[in-house]
Amino acid sequence: MLALPQVAKSKVALPCSALDNMRLVLLGPPSAGKGTQASLLSQRFDILHLATGDILREAVAAGSSLGKKAKKFMDTGALVPDAIVIGLLEGKMKSTQSQTGFILDGFPRNVDQAKQLEEFTDLDLVLCIEVDPNRLVERATGRRSCKNCGAIYHVRYNPPKQLGICDKCGGPLFLRDDDNEEIVRKRLRTYEDQTKPVIQYYESIGKLKYVEGEGSIEDVQKKLLDAIVEQWPQLKDAAYGPMPVKKPVVSTPPKPSPQPSQQPRPQHGQGAPHGGGGRSHRGGRGRGRRGRYFGKPGSKGPNKP
Ligand code: ADP
Ligand code: ZN
DSSP states (O other): OOOOOOOOOSOOOOOOOTTTSEEEEEEOSTTSSHHHHHHHHHHHHTOEEEEHHHHHHHHHHHTOHHHHHHHHHHHTTOOOOHHHHHHHHHHHHHHHOOSSEEEEESOOOSHHHHHHHHHHOOOOEEEEEEOOHHHHHHHHHTEEEETTTOOEEETTTBOOSBTTBOTTTOOBEEOOTTOSHHHHHHHHHHIIIIIHHHHHHHHHTTOEEEEEOOSOHHHHHHHHHHHHHHHOGGGHHHHHSOOOOOOOOOOSOOOOOOOTTSOOSOOOOSSOOSOOOOEETTTTOOOOOOOOOSSOOSSOOTTOO
């Protein structure tokens, strides 16, 4: 039995505004568009995009002690035990020390993981993308991912500019082994069995909002933004304004966090086009900015009593 890493459970008395520490989870069936949408939200709100599958692969590649433990399970095709996944996730959250928060993409996958996650972070909002199963198969089989940076494309719905080459980093695109119809249908059944109860769990604690995931990537993004603005009306400008441009990495000390009464954190480029890129544990590795820890805050988000 693996022991969970020691986690500070005391509530930190920090001024908490959802604007400077937004903690989101994006759930939904396989190939519903979680990765695609989380990447856009991460870019727009300058929050960290965390996908546990990538964190696991990264830990294995780095040869860390949890990575070595995870590898034993991954090599046999078994699921990695919750304690290892949670330990890696928590480590990642701590090491990046984001001031602005995070979006978890496709995690937690079962109710146990959801409960353990609640032990060390206080989620603000869980968004669940709903898509018709037949459409999911089409999305999965057309998916192409960048080997290098993890960017996601679709041969028909979101093709790269150059066939087989990532727009963002020039890396090679590949089709995942598990993205064939038969396996996708199996993954859908696992989702029904194990992950649907997670959705019910978040519904029962009042953190869930459903978002309809049919329509174009832009349509779905707009619906997610609507749900976020419903939660935090003060984010309206940040949500519907132009996509922020990626800021250069700075080595100078960070400015103090804005007070909750100030303007929303995201800074917008002057009519900049999309495509600046958010913060991902894969590429940017955060910016090393010192700031609020991901631990439970001292006060609740704006719409919480
Ligand atoms: P998930 O992370 O939920 O498994 P992805 O974000 O990888 O899903 O999306 C699955 C595939 O479907 C990708 O190829 C992606 O480009 C494509 N896709 C995502 N959202 C849409 C959409 N709204 N319409 C059409 N294709 C989409
Ligand atoms: Zn790439």
